[in-house]
Amino acid sequence: xxxxxxxxxxxxxxxxxxxxxxxxxxxxxxxxxxxxxxxxxxxxxxxxxxxxxxxxxxxxxxxxxxxxxxxxxxxxxxxxxxxxxxxxxxxxxxxxxxxxxxxxxxxxxxxxxxxxxxxxxxxxxxxxxxxxxxxxxxxxxxxxxxxxxxxxxxxxxxxxxxxxxxxxxxxxxxxxxxxxxxxxxxxxxxxxxxxxxxxxxxxxxxxxxxxxxxx
Ligand code: C5P
Numbered sequence: 001x002x003x004x005x006x007x008x009x010x011x012x013x014x015x016x017x018x019x020x021x022x023x024x025x026x027x028x029x030x031x032x033x034x035x036x037x038x039x040x041x042x043x044x045x046x047x048x049x050x051x052x053x054x055x056x057x058x059x060x061x062x063x064x065x066x067x068x069x070x071x072x073x074x075x076x077x078x079x080x081x082x083x084x085x086x087x088x089x090x091x092x093x094x095x096x097x098x099x100x101x102x103x104x105x106x107x108x109x110x111x112x113x114x115x116x117x118x119x120x121x122x123x124x125x126x127x128x129x130x131x132x133x134x135x136x137x138x139x140x141x142x143x144x145x146x147x148x149x150x151x152x153x154x155x156x157x158x159x160x161x162x163x164x165x166x167x168x169x170x171x172x173x174x175x176x177x178x179x180x181x182x183x184x185x186x187x188x189x190x191x192x193x194x195x196x197x198x199x200x201x202x203x204x205x206x207x208x209x210x211x212x213x214x215x
Contacts, residue, residue: 003028003118005213006126006134010175010186011090012147014197014205015122015140021206023120026213031113033123033130034093036106038084039066039075041092046076051095054102061105087170094174098181103129125184127192136213137192140205144172146198 005022009015016032023030040061041051049056067074073081083089096102103125110130113119123130127137142150148168155162178186188194193212197205 001133002114002116003135004114004131004133005118005120005136005138005209006131006192007120007122007138007140007209008124008126008128008186008189008192009122009138009140010147010171010178012151012171013141014147014150014202017202018140018197018205018209019120019122021202022209022213025206025210026118026120028118028120029113029115031110031119031121033106033110033121033126035073035084036064036066036109037093037097037102038089039073039080040064040102040106041089041096042080042084043075044096045089045092051092052099054099057096057099058101058105061102061109064109090174094177097124098177098183100183103183124178124186127189128187129184136209137189138195138209138212139188139192140195140197142196142198144168144175147171 005028007015007019016034019032020030040057043060043064044051044057047060049060051057065076072079107130110121113121114131121131127134145168148164148171151171152162152164152167175186195205195208
């Protein structure tokens with residue numbers, strides 16, 4: 001089987017940026033699993049499927065009309081990369097991701113990304129559920145204050161309005177919800193290596209993951 005580097009961790013930890021750069025450096029494929037949950041939440045909203053309708057969402061997840069070719073992310077043929085990044089869709093992703101039948105329906109779709117020469121993937125349960133036999137498992141985190149400051153800076157750079165105390169509050173709340181849910185709760189697996197990026201630059205985190213993978 002092709003090698004897999006599974007990077008899990010809380011929201012705004014920087015795992016997506018680190019995972020994408022590691023994939024680029026190795027020439028591996030990259031899967032941002034959170035985007036699947038976000039695309040499903042958006043698709044459900046567009047089709048009038050309630051974010052609590054477990055059978056309806058599971059059916060929609062199995063047939064999700066998504067296309068990842070050419071670097072973009074198309075839903076029903078429409079570029080969705082920016083639309084799914086909103087706070088509302090993030091909350092929807094976390095709601096639909098709490099439903100066991102939805103997670104089950106997305107399993108095969110995620111595993112299909114494991115292709116030669118290898119895969120780097122990030123999410124909440126990549127090392128625990130989706131790729132339990134991953135070559136390398138990393139739990140990437142940073143203090144909640146640090147993650148809130150990074151997200152705040154990102155929003156300001158994009159010219160959007162941002163309130164630091166509110167962002168910190170939302171981050172703590174989302175983490176608590178992701179950690180408390182009965183299915184695929186957010187936690188560090190016993191065999192995952194801890195990477196705390198509170199005091200690290202992105203490139204240092206990338207080099208650490210590459211170093212572990214090469215070892
Ligand atoms: O990582 P991202 O913020 O895009 O994820 C959005 C939401 O999707 C998370 O809060 C989490 O509830 C859910 N998710 C998940 N399992 C994953 C990735 C994301 O449940 N592997």
